[in-house]
Amino acid sequence: MFSLEGITKSIDRWLNSTFHPTLALLLEFLIVGLCAITLFAVLGLVLVLMERKVSAYMQIRRGPNRVGPGGSLQTVADTIKLTMKEGLTPDGADKFLFNLAPFVVLTVAMLVLAPIAFAKGFQLWDINIGVLYISAVSSVSIIGILMAGWASNNKYSLLGAMRSGAQIVSYELSAGLSIISMVVLTGSLQISDIIASQQNGWWIFKGHIPAIIAFVIFIIAVTAETNRAPFDLAEAESELTAGFHTEYSGMKFALFFLAEYVNIFIVCAIGATLFFGGWMPLHIGNWTGFNHIMDYIPSSIWFLGKTFFLIFLIMWFRWTFPRLRIDQLLNLEWKYLFPISMFNLLLITVMAIMGWHF
Amino acid sequence: MFLKKYLSDIFSAVASLLKGMRMTGYYFTHRKEIITQNYPDNPELMKLPERFRGEVVMPHDENNEHACTGCTACELACPNATIKIITKFDISPDGKKKKALDTFIYHLELCTMCNLCVVACPTDAIKMAQNFEHSVFDRSKLTKKLNAPGSKIREGIE
Amino acid sequence: MGSSSLIVLLIAGIAFSAGGIAVARIFVKGTKNPQKGQPYECGIPSDGTPWKQFNVGYYLFALVFLIFDVELIFLYPWAVVVKDLGMVALVEIIVFLFILFMGFLYAHKKGALKWV
């Protein structure tokens, strides 16, 4: 059976047997780095294409279909074009910070990849504070956005950056609270433990209604945190032209764009891990036969399937809803999401202590 | 009371959002609703109505004859001087001088397809054609001469 | 592969962005003109700089957020052990959250969470 774990193991073994240990380690690093970069690029390409196709079908049109078979090369063309486009820096900008901002945003997105379990045994670093690490590191990207907005020396950028600052900051709370309420159930922050705790069923099923509430709040909050519509105030087209990246062009803009999509992937991966069991196949209690059949589907497929389902959900939101206004957005968080998620946390705690979940 | 309103607010809000999502979800799953025409790919599907006004043409028959007398009625009718008619004097066989069309200059880049010239023409010498693929790289290519080289007026048209 | 993956990913991230930008730098020759470097503002010359004092309506949210953010970091260790400790932890956290919720209500009452 196809398994990523086996492949990594065999590569590791081969490297260690052929080379000097230090060299082998370095080579391993190199391979990991290259893989991460490739993953990034591929994710960007696939997600952008997916977004365009999804939007097209919802809008009763066809979407890209002329570049490559079925339009599959559309995003490749876009990427090459963006790379080959002049990346300008406005004269009045704070040049250093202006050019630093895309680095920050992209590097942060890259760092968050570390603890994500892509498949059984395929994880870069099973850090013991897993989800906390992710919510910590991803909060750095807001600084990149503020930096970009301020350094551009453009009023639209500044407004967009400020909006996105307030927004990301606020929604971190309810995202954090819904993560915590799942942690109450799992009893661990470590990604592998979280997945292992869903051996006999995913939390969204095991956790009754509170888990579903937590999931809804989570998905709303991460939509807001990734600056996606209906919370895309930071780049609200019809208000602020392009928001904080108004002045960015070419590759620098592409990096923002890419980071946005990778961030979506990451938050959806976290959602899939917390609520849908990551790479864990669909197991129901002790129906061993059924569970066995499910095990035949490779774990990476499970993981990607769940993640892409969540991504699709977020895209669905985007192509359906109007955008909120900034005060409504903050209202939603402070009046509804935050108190509800606090209350929900207590509910889940009681449930966990009483052992009312399956 | 407050709680009840709070909760019912949330439920009605979520319900309205789900309604919208059902709509887009319906279109997402029903490919037959797609109405895209695929313009350059299947030209046979593209039927333009016969009245569509794409450009002014001067029909010529198989003898390379047109019906324009050079009366300049169209030139006068045109609101933005798209048409310039240059006339000449033909010597008819019986020796009489007769005004005739020399060149019918048509500035496609100025034309607004308003149909006034066609209405004004007493002899129906010009009509609107359906061709719309007018993109060019050089704007001077849009200035056209409508009467074919060597063409002359059809017999019997006054 | 442990914590060294952080370093690898850090370098990969920087290399990726730097590589992309460098390619554009090297191969693409843009033209220069005096208007290109000016800020874009819908095609009208920008008047004044955005780098001046600016009324941020959101800073109160940020203040309140900071407090709750700190609260969150106490919740993480709590959440991990709550199942083992049982009722004690529940009581403790109810007290904790209750006190903070008071603050939240106060902020609400004072209108700090309203848009200014």
Added chain:
Amino acid sequence: MLKILNTNHSQLTTHMFEEVATTTEGDLVINVGPQHPSTHGVLHLLITLSGETIKNVEPHLGYIHRSIEKMCESLSYRQFIYVTSRMDYLSSHINNHGCALCVEKGLQIEITPRARVIRVLMDELTRLASHQLWWGAMAMDVGALTPFFHAFREREAINDIMEETCGARLTMNYIVPGGVMFDLHPNFQNRVKEFIRFFKTKIDEYDDLVTGNIIFQSRMKRVGYLSKEDAISYGCTGPTARASGVSCDIRKLYPYEVYGNLKFDEIIETGGDCFSRYLVRMQEMRQSLSIIEQLIDNIPDGEFQTKTKAVLKLPKGEFYSRVETARGEFGVYIISEGGTTPYRIKFRSPGFSNLSALNHMAKGHKIGDLVAIMGTLDLVIPDIDR
């Protein structure tokens, strides 16, 4: 009388002083437009912001001033009509209609019943198309992108019908003094009926997708309030005024063509906010549908054009006519010296007055609201600049 004038005047001046914004430290002056996705063309707004709150909006015009009024002075009475399609291009047909009415008034010609019905039918189709586009663009302004495409699907259906009969999709130039340019296409009746059937199902989808949406409603409600008095004093017309409770439908008040014999309602809402304006337009679509339904089976036979002279000459005098476009009252005022071209033409365009209320409405709101308000005003800038 004098007293009333005086008080009014003083009110006006204090009002005007209020309008003058005081820019203080911490305010940001931003240009929105002329090239901006939400200005629907080339409106230039100079916005003074305090944080995100709008302190003042100053519209700057002239970015699409094409001097159409001046141009009309050198065009003949037949020719000038077509230029007016380029003013409010979304209701180009109704514009042409207004001009033709004015010319016919001057010429004192009666047009045939068939032509009247055809004109009204086309007017209402245009109004539908215009409102559909407004609906899509409005939804796009507040951030929902899908409605735009759904609106254009229906609009394309209307465009196809138009194209079949008039020969063009947007700037039809179908009305000529004395009637219409061509007779109806034989397919016209069937296709319109089919369209009505199709659109009736779709307009309910509009409600599902946008009207009922909680986000949309909260973006619209209590935003951009315009009181009845203000609507009158700013000279607003059309859906903008009707949403504030002003009855101003020219079709009802000064019926032209066959509107007097038709059964339809003037939609009046009293909310005065963006959502009322939205609702007025949504209901107007249904009203237009009912007008079309009433007429489509009762198109009288006969000539579609009265014979007119080849060169039209209006007698010396002044002529005014008005029609109800999708945006409000459109007036045409012609001064003739008796020649073949007008001496002076003045258009009263609905957009101009509606735009003047923008500052009043937008003050104190957020940028996002400004976009929503402009969306519900349904501005067409060339109509304002001319």
Added chain:
Amino acid sequence: MSASSVIFYVISGFILATALLAVTTKKIFRSAIWLLFSLIGVAGLYFWMQMEFIAAVQIIVYVGGIVVLIIFSIFLTQQSGNEMQKPSGIRTIFSILAVCIGFTLTYLLIRPYIFTPSSNTPMEVSVKNIGSQMLSTTEHGYVLPFEVVSILLLAAMIGCIVIAMKIKPEEK
């Protein structure tokens, strides 16, 4: 020198360099960004010491909270594009002197002291341990501070709101 110590020196250098930039840069926004990097560097140092929890807390609170708040307040109170006025020369000199003397003194104090690394079996710094000790009511438990912190936070929040909203009504 092993890779680990190289990393330590790199991180330390990064922290000190960015901290130095943070206190000397003329543009206040840049100064905040340098501070941010310095704080991230400290978080990196915690990672290096395998105190992942503390590192994450550092990032969440400092980077996600305090620096953002500082940036907001910069926008609110500064002409963020202007350069800050330079401190007077004498002041700079005296500050440098004072700082150098202070540093040397402390250095001299630290240097002779010999730290004996403990040989006790180390306790794993996992969140679980932290949590159970934090919530335990025994002698080494931190449940009292834990509850007191909530009161502190409450006080801070009320304080903030009272202070920050004080002038609001007059302004309008």
Added chain:
Amino acid sequence: MKEENQTTEQATPFPGEVHPTAGGGIVLSKLDDVINWARSNSLWPLVFGTSCCAIEMMSTASAKYDWSRFGFEVVRATPRQADVIIIAGTIVNKMAPVLKRLYDQMADPKYVIAMGACATSGGPFFYNTYSVVKGADHVIPVDVYIAGCPPRPEALLHALISLQEKIRSGATREQIKSQV
């Protein structure tokens, strides 16, 4: 009133003029092909509609014509990220500097399509008006002209396809004009 012919022949280069050549001779021609292919298939237009033609441009974006099939649907509101300006509508004297500025602010490579009679030559406003620019190419260099008032959405698609071909061939603006 015949000056429009002289100005089109005018050879003075515009300050922002670009030649869509990639690599500047460093890269191999094969790579050049790839780059031109990418550029041609990823033309992101700038939101620039001034009047009636803009409605037809919107129609082109709409479901029936759907320019996303070619990858044009990523309409950018800021010139920094756009590749092509579709001048949809009349350019009047007051708008001309704005158009120039927007064009100048675009990142290279950049292309221009003049849509409709107005942008091509002033169209209905060629005579009798005092305020209309007689063709956008008096302000910025134009690559493709579309006649029509307004052109059908298909006509705009046709123009975009022509522009794609032009970019793919890698020829400069002058070369294309002198060919054909």
Added chain:
Amino acid sequence: MSEIPLSHILLVSTALFFIGMYGLFTRRNMITMLMSVELILNSVNINFIAFNKYLYPDKLDGVFFTVFIITIAAAEAAVAIAIIINLYRSHQSIDVEDAGEMKF
């Protein structure tokens, strides 16, 4: 990490402390002074963690102290910024020299 002696870490934290002090001395702007204070607090945190790690690895008290210091730093920053903003509103300046009389 074992080959780095504890004194090196202490050195780093001392240096950080004095950099913060330098900022505190030279800056006249309240926000920058607040930033310097944050640096100082951080240097303290480093010490706590290092001591905990090197000298008392069987205990967690250093960790707790750090967490509480971070908490207090956050509360302090929030209050300080509220004060700064308030001060700015009344004085239009946040220079410490201008804020001599803090009588509220």
